[in-house]
Amino acid sequence: MKADARCLICTANQALRVLNKHIRSEEEKWIRLQDMMKVISGFKWGLKPIEMGEILYSEIEKIIGKRDIYEKEKRRSNEIALSILDKIEKAVRDSADPLYDASKLAIAGNLIDLGAPSWDEERVYNKILEILEKPFGINDYETFKKELSNATSVLFIVDNSGEIVFDRLFIEMIKEYNPSVQIFVAAKSKPIINDATVQEAEEIMNGIATVIDSGMTIPGTIVEKSSEIFRELFFESDIVVSKGQGNFEGLNEEENEKLYFLLTIKCPVVADFLRLPEGTMVFMKNTKKR
Amino acid sequence: MKADARCLICTANQALRVLNKHIRSEEEKWIRLQDMMKVISGFKWGLKPIEMGEILYSEIEKIIGKRDIYEKEKRRSNEIALSILDKIEKAVRDSADPLYDASKLAIAGNLIDLGAPSWDEERVYNKILEILEKPFGINDYETFKKELSNATSVLFIVDNSGEIVFDRLFIEMIKEYNPSVQIFVAAKSKPIINDATVQEAEEIMNGIATVIDSGMTIPGTIVEKSSEIFRELFFESDIVVSKGQGNFEGLNEEENEKLYFLLTIKCPVVADFLRLPEGTMVFMKNTKKR
Numbered sequence: 001m002k003a004d005a006r007c008l009i010c011t012a013n014q015a016l017r018v019l020n021k022h023i024r025s026e027e028e029k030w031i032r033l034q035d036m037m038k039v040i041s042g043f044k045w046g047l048k049p050i051e052m053g054e055i056l057y058s059e060i061e062k063i064i065g066k067r068d069i070y071e072k073e074k075r076r077s078n079e080i081a082l083s084i085l086d087k088i089e090k091a092v093r094d095s096a097d098p099l100y101d102a103s104k105l106a107i108a109g110n111l112i113d114l115g116a117p118s119w120d121e122e123r124v125y126n127k128i129l130e131i132l133e134k135p136f137g138i139n140d141y142e143t144f145k146k147e148l149s150n151a152t153s154v155l156f157i158v159d160n161s162g163e164i165v166f167d168r169l170f171i172e173m174i175k176e177y178n179p180s181v182q183i184f185v186a187a188k189s190k191p192i193i194n195d196a197t198v199q200e201a202e203e204i205m206n207g208i209a210t211v212i213d214s215g216m217t218i219p220g221t222i223v224e225k226s227s228e229i230f231r232e233l234f235f236e237s238d239i240v241v242s243k244g245q246g247n248f249e250g251l252n253e254e255e256n257e258k259l260y261f262l263l264t265i266k267c268p269v270v271a272d273f274l275r276l277p278e279g280t281m282v283f284m285k286n287t288k289k290r
Numbered sequence: 291m292k293a294d295a296r297c298l299i300c301t302a303n304q305a306l307r308v309l310n311k312h313i314r315s316e317e318e319k320w321i322r323l324q325d326m327m328k329v330i331s332g333f334k335w336g337l338k339p340i341e342m343g344e345i346l347y348s349e350i351e352k353i354i355g356k357r358d359i360y361e362k363e364k365r366r367s368n369e370i371a372l373s374i375l376d377k378i379e380k381a382v383r384d385s386a387d388p389l390y391d392a393s394k395l396a397i398a399g400n401l402i403d404l405g406a407p408s409w410d411e412e413r414v415y416n417k418i419l420e421i422l423e424k425p426f427g428i429n430d431y432e433t434f435k436k437e438l439s440n441a442t443s444v445l446f447i448v449d450n451s452g453e454i455v456f457d458r459l460f461i462e463m464i465k466e467y468n469p470s471v472q473i474f475v476a477a478k479s480k481p482i483i484n485d486a487t488v489q490e491a492e493e494i495m496n497g498i499a500t501v502i503d504s505g506m507t508i509p510g511t512i513v514e515k516s517s518e519i520f521r522e523l524f525f526e527s528d529i530v531v532s533k534g535q536g537n538f539e540g541l542n543e544e545e546n547e548k549l550y551f552l553l554t555i556k557c558p559v560v561a562d563f564l565r566l567p568e569g570t571m572v573f574m575k576n577t578k579k580r
Contacts, residue, residue: 005309005319008327009302016295027335029295034331037298041324041331045317 001249003049006269011040011052014193015060022064032063049269050220050246057192057219068191070161077162077194078204080121081109084128085165092169099148100141102166102173103262104132107281109166110159110244111264137265137280144239144260144285148178151238157186157214157221157251159244159263164196164204167243171209184233186214186221193219195246220246223254245270252286259286291539293339296559298330301342305330305350312354322353339559340510340536347482347509358481360451367452367484368494370411371399374418375455382459389438390431392456392463393552394422397571399456400449400534401554427555427570434529434550434575438468441528447476447504447511447541449534449553454486454494457533461499474523476504476511483509485536510536513544535560542576549576 015036019029039059043052061067088105095101108131112124148154156171158164164187171183187201196204201211215227221242223234234240240259242251248261248270261284265271271278305326309319329349333342351357378395385391398421402414438444446461448454454477461473477491486494491501505517511532513524524530530549532541538551538560551574555561561568 004316005306005323008320008323009299009306012299012302012327016299019295026294030298030335033295033298034333037302037327037331041327043324045320 001048001252001270001273003043003047003052004269006267007049007052008040008043010049010267010269011043011056012037014053015040015056018057018060018064018069022066022069035063036060048220048222048249050218050222050249053193053220053246054218070194071191074161074191074194074196074200077160078165078200080119080124081162081165083121084125085169087125088128089169092173099145099170099173099177101132102170103141103144103283104136104281106163106166106170106243107136107262107264107283108132109163110262111266111279111281112162131281134281136283137276138274138282138284140260140285141283144283145177147239147258148174148181151178151181153233153237153239154181154183155186155233155237155240156183156209157240157242157247158196158201159247160194161196161200162194163243164201168204168208171205175208181238183209184237185209185211186230186233187211188216189213189227190217192217195219218246218250220244220248220250222250253288254286255288256286257289260284261286291338291542291560291563293333293337293342294559296557297339297342298333300339300557300559301330301333301346302327304343305346308347308350308354308359312356312359325353326350338510338512338539340508340512340539343483343510343536344508360484361481364451364481364484364486364490367450368455368490370409370414371452371455373411374415375459377415378418379459382463389435389460389463389467391422392460393431393434393573394426394571396453396456396460396533397426397552397554397573398422399453400552401556401569401571402452421571424571426573427566428564428572428574430550430575431573434573435467437529437548438464438471441468441471443523443527443529444471444473445476445523445527445530446473446499447530447532447537448486448491449537450484451486451490452484453533454491458494458498461495465498471528473499474527475499475501476520476523477501478506479503479517480507482507485509508536508540510534510538510540512540543578544576545578546576547579550574551576 016033019032023029092098092101108128158167185201185205187198188195191197198213205211212229213227214230242261244263245266248263263282265278265280306323309322313319382388382391398418448457475491475495477488478485488503495501502519503517504520532551534553535556538553553572555568555570
């Protein structure tokens with residue numbers, strides 16, 4: 001998915017959010033944001049938003065001299081999500097279709113920026129209960145379920161911290177639905193924004209799935225830039241689950257009919273692209289065939 | 291009032307809004323917005339937001355080759371406001387304190403971007419009725435009323451089109467409250483965003499006040515850059531009424547205790563400055579004395 005002019009401003013906004021966290025002087029913030037705007041002014045037409053993110057965050061890291069700028073928020077996200085999962089897991093497992101409910105929870109988890117300081121646990125919990133009542137805007141769940149029955153392998157591409165905790169329950173439900181399926185979880189090589197890294201995925205997925213390094217250092221996944229093991233699993237697995245907007249932006253032009261996009265629409269550019277309102281939950285089979 | 295880093299992004303957003311109206315090609319929008327970001331990257335720390343607006347809009351005018359880019363919207367704003375005034379004027383005039391109600395209507399008129407295509411007349415009307423129920427966040431109305439009793443001259447600095455129609459009723463109520471007062475209305479020299487121009491003010495204020503040219507070509511008022519007649523009236527009038535955020539941003543550091551700021555807080559930067567939430571209506575006497 002190609003970025004448009006709105007993504008230029010969104011990228012500048014992301015820069016300011018990071019600068020606000022790390023710089024106190026208003027004058028320095030002003031100057032640094034202008035430096036970032038100069039970088040953004042040089043972005044070539046045709047880039048994907050996640051490629052813009054890669055360039056921006058590598059520049060920001062230089063300024064603030066820090067590699068993992070959302071480290072604290074990511075940890076907090078996982079803690080909050082684990083605590084919420086404690087409360088909600090039984091209801092999902094006991095529901096009429098645990099696989100469906102778990103998929104919805106995993107997609108809802110994508111909506112909430114769990115690391116945002118204004119989100120306390122109770123608010124996140126209530127928000128999730130509210131979201132779970134909403135239907136999917138695109139719903140290919142039944143096709144997914146049918147294909148899962150005959151699958152022997154699933155590649156699950158995770159997105160953010162926090163959300164990844166709910167992904168674990170969804171993966172457990174996938175395994176309960178089809179115990180013969182082997183599951184690989186692909187995560188980022190190194191920290192980028194609040195995306196889950198390989199290290200984090202290994203902690204969370206411990207014992208339920210094999211974690212692989214996608215080779216990605218951008219806030220999404222682009223096949224041509226990915227690791228060999230990722231490419232192999234991407235093309236050979238019976239089902240590929242892509243979580244979140246960043247992975248959607250990078251993979252939506254792939255010709256791979258085994259691919260499912262599970263995301264919450266978080267920005268007007270993706271909303272226009274999918275012709276659905278922001279906030280919509282999507283469980284969508286890729287339509288581009290080989 | 292000095293701009294901060296948020297104003298850099300707001301200025302880029304304003305640029306994109308204009309580009310969206312005048313350019314169809316997504317690639318050209320991308321390139322032109324990047325041009326604007328380069329200009330914004332050169333803004334000196336210490337500028338007022340309205341000074342940034344002046345530079346930006348003069349660059350945008352070059353790109354789109356048009357002088358009065360909000361001409362249509364301004365006309366539509368005035369038409370909608372006149373039609374709403376028809377419905378609401380009697381209630382204001384018959385109220386317990388028509389001067390107070392008219393001031394509130396004039397401030398509420400500032401909140402609504404009457405030119406926005408999504409605002410039809412009925413929606414604007416309902417929104418205004420809703421706003422009129424809210425109290426002022428800062429309320430120096432009683433002091434204003436007392437000072438008005440003894441005043442012989444008032445300088446009234448108008449802000450946007452649409453809003454200016456409600457200003458007229460407020461000015462009429464000022465004259466009914468103190469028939470011996472002489473009223474001067476200051477408006478912009480030439481079109482800038484949706485600010486009311488001298489020409490427009492003359493049409494709307496016809497017969498009820500003397501219109502003067504403030505000398506301003508920026509979306510606000512800065513005394514050092516204003517016309518001689520404006521400066522004379524600004525310092526010699528018994529009361530000065532400054533409408534809207536743009537005029538507030540330019541005048542809030544003036545040492546003039548006859549000055550009142552009537553505005554609706556429309557952005558987080560002014561909200562932080564006044565320590566009040568966005569959307570708050572303000573009727574505030576200037577605290578800086580000579």
